[in-house]
Amino acid sequence: MRVLITGATGLVGNALTDLLLSEGISIHYLTTAKNKLKSTPGKTGFYWNPEAGEIDESALIGVDAIVHLAGATISKRWTDSYKQEIIESRILSANLLFNLLRKNPHEVKQIVSASAIGIYKDSLDTVYREDATQKDDGFLGHVVQKWEESIDKFKILGLKTCKLRTGIVLSRNGGALPQMAKPIEWYVGAPLGSGRQFMSWIHLEDLTRMYLFALTQGLDGVFNATAPNPVTNKDFTKMLAKRLHRPLILPNVPAFALKLLLGEMHLLLVSSQNVNSEKIRNAGFDFKYNPLGEALDDLYPQ
Numbered sequence: 219m220r221v222l223i224t225g226a227t228g229l230v231g232n233a234l235t236d237l238l239l240s241e242g243i244s245i246h247y248l249t250t251a252k253n254k255l256k257s258t259p260g261k262t263g264f265y266w267n268p269e270a271g272e273i274d275e276s277a278l279i280g281v282d283a284i285v286h287l288a289g290a291t292i293s294k295r296w297t298d299s300y301k302q303e304i305i306e307s308r309i310l311s312a313n314l315l316f317n318l319l320r321k322n323p324h325e326v327k328q329i330v331s332a333s334a335i336g337i338y339k340d341s342l343d344t345v346y347r348e349d350a351t352q353k354d355d356g357f358l359g360h361v362v363q364k365w366e367e368s369i370d371k372f373k374i375l376g377l378k379t380c381k382l383r384t385g386i387v388l389s390r391n392g393g394a395l396p397q398m399a400k401p402i403e404w405y406v407g408a409p410l411g412s413g414r415q416f417m418s419w420i421h422l423e424d425l426t427r428m429y430l431f432a433l434t435q436g437l438d439g440v441f442n443a444t445a446p447n448p449v450t451n452k453d454f455t456k457m458l459a460k461r462l463h464r465p466l467i468l469p470n471v472p473a474f475a476l477k478l479l480l481g482e483m484h485l486l487l488v489s490s491q492n493v494n495s496e497k498i499r500n501a502g503f504d505f506k507y508n509p510l511g512e513a514l515d516d517l518y519p520q
């Protein structure tokens with residue numbers, strides 16, 4: 219099997235590449251950075267520039283499935299121009315792949331794409347399954363809906379389209395966890411906002427195992443990629459502090475202070491999505507890390 223990965227040089231993509239290679243799956247990857255182009259046994263890099271509509275077409279040779287992870291990070295201040303980049307980096311890139319497949323003979327049967335739980339409306343009470351109709355009507359909800367639409371288009375070409383609505387990915391190497399751990403390590407950690415907002419998280423290793431599962435099982439449709447037991451921000455902060463052997467002394471950081479500091483992006487920290495992942499479990503996927511304590515034990519071994 220050969221898989222073409224976009225965004226392969228990022229947090230998820232790096233770990234996924236290692237896992238697929240260890241399973242004997244060969245990798246083609248597309249990168250926007252020429253200095254990240256490398257060929258090693260089982261893995262070959264190709265250049266693309268989605269904004270300019272440029273792509274090395276030989277990336278498609280022998281490919282059975284595409285994994286679409288590319289996208290500008292959402293953890294950077296949401297100015298108007300950066301918001302545009304967040305959207306375009308996901309959608310222009312998907313469209314470029316779509317047109318490449320449409321115009322060329324190929325053997326691609328499936329696209330598996332990252333998506334995000336930010337599609338669901340901020341709520342303390344609702345438990346979100348994949349068929350939820352309450353979509354976030356803010357910027358993030360808009361991005362994710364457009365992103366998923368750009369993947370659904372591949373159905374016209376006869377591909378299976380699998381979208382993994384990903385929660386907060388836990389890793390020591392990047393993403394939210396080191397950012398949460400830092401203030402705690404410096405004795406200035408505290409729950410954010412009310413602290414009651416749900417954080418639906420997933421260990422990076424489980425997420426990469428889920429991509430592998432989606433590829434080998436030929437999954438089609440949308441799946442929540444979150445561990446079975448989401449926790450509130452207050453509980454998450456407490457458990458992380460315990461794991462790091464630090465006290466929590468300060469009161470909650472008020473939402474307005476976060477807004478002053480981060481602008482609209484503060485919504486990432488205070489909005490609540492309690493997400494249910496029964497659908498992927500019913501499809502046969504087993505989480506290795508659940509509940510949160512087990513994930514933190516693995517990430518911060520004592």
Ligand SMILES: NC(=O)c1ccc[n+]([C@@H]2O[C@H](COP(=O)([O-])OP(=O)(O)OC[C@H]3O[C@@H](n4cnc5c(N)ncnc54)[C@H](OP(=O)(O)O)[C@@H]3O)[C@@H](O)[C@H]2O)c1
Nearest residue numbers: 225227228229230249250287288289290307332384386387
């Ligand atoms: N980490 C999380 O907690 C989380 C949660 C929910 C959803 N997701 C989604 O899952 C996907 C992978 O996440 P990640 O944490 O691995 O992201 P990441 O570390 O930020 O990596 C994303 C990759 O996308 C490519 N990229 C960046 N800007 C781009 C642009 N303007 N145009 C085209 N490609 C661009 C880069 O690859 P090159 O430099 O090689 O081009 C980069 O390595 C992302 O789409 C993210 O939104 C992540």
